Amino acid sequence: MSRIQGNGCVARLTDVTRIYGTAGRETVALRGVSLAVHAGETVLLLGPSGSGKTTLLTLLGGLQRPTAGTVEIFGRAVEDYSPRELQRLRATRIGFVFQTFRLLEALSVLDNVMLVMRFGGVPRAEARRRALALLKEFGIGDLAGARPGTLSQGQKQRVAVARALANDAELIIADEPTGSLATAQGLDIVRLLTAEVRQRNHCAVIVSHDERIAAYADRVLYLEDGALRTSGGLASDALDPLPSALVGGIELDRPPV
Ligand SMILES: Nc1ncnc2c1ncn2[C@@H]1O[C@H](COP(=O)(O)OP(=O)(O)OP(=O)(O)O)[C@@H](O)[C@H]1O
Numbered sequence: 001m002s003r004i005q006g007n008g009c010v011a012r013l014t015d016v017t018r019i020y021g022t023a024g025r026e027t028v029a030l031r032g033v034s035l036a037v038h039a040g041e042t043v044l045l046l047g048p049s050g051s052g053k054t055t056l057l058t059l060l061g062g063l064q065r066p067t068a069g070t071v072e073i074f075g076r077a078v079e080d081y082s083p084r085e086l087q088r089l090r091a092t093r094i095g096f097v098f099q100t101f102r103l104l105e106a107l108s109v110l111d112n113v114m115l116v117m118r119f120g121g122v123p124r125a126e127a128r129r130r131a132l133a134l135l136k137e138f139g140i141g142d143l144a145g146a147r148p149g150t151l152s153q154g155q156k157q158r159v160a161v162a163r164a165l166a167n168d169a170e171l172i173i174a175d176e177p178t179g180s181l182a183t184a185q186g187l188d189i190v191r192l193l194t195a196e197v198r199q200r201n202h203c204a205v206i207v208s209h210d211e212r213i214a215a216y217a218d219r220v221l222y223l224e225d226g227a228l229r230t231s232g233g234l235a236s237d238a239l240d241p242l243p244s245a246l247v248g249g250i251e252l253d254r255p256p257v
């Protein structure tokens, strides 16, 4: 059961700028980005390499802080969370899927999926039950005892998605989840992920180079040189299920600062 009511705002970036490096050698990764993501929606973020996609995701996940502007996660400014609270948030309410999977080789597939739940305080038996159910749902139940190293890329990615979903996280952040996979396999994983997110009235933000993922997204956003653009040809706004008042808060047309 979702802890977020209705189409509540899950995370919000307001006029966010992120600059890396030191004076004289600065890279402006994001410039004046405003964006809100809501319960029940899957947002696809497209953009060329270096446009700031990963930076935006790490800000949404509280993994780093903006140079300017504000980031709110679950209704609270990121700087108002203590490091410990942020860590707990990431263990319980935010699920990450990375392109490189980041599975722990020393653990079985089952233990990899259980690990985040155990961090989040889920009792062992319950964590095991949930992990097995997800692995089964993703068609890899028979691999529960295997080591990640013995799995195919597609199977590893299923484990990574199962792990991100296991905690019933309200915000799923996926950085190029199909990046290492053949397209059909990759799209299948996105289909599984977005179906789960929708069913639970949760929220997913997916970064990809693959525009075919747009078929599974409620909204498509483009990053270009650190600034958000409207979706152009994909007309994703028409697919947006949210009331216009909420969408109006996203301010996609704001010019870069
Ligand atoms: N830790 C860092 N230190 C310095 N510069 C960085 C750092 N991380 C990212 N950048 C720079 O910020 C810009 C945006 O990087 P980011 O990784 O967010 O892009 P991206 O859209 O995810 O690219 P890709 O599609 O290649 O993954 C790039 O110019 C990059 O070189």
Ligand SMILES: [Mg+2]
Pocket (backbone or CB within 6 Å): 053, 054, 055, 175
């Ligand atoms: Mg990236």
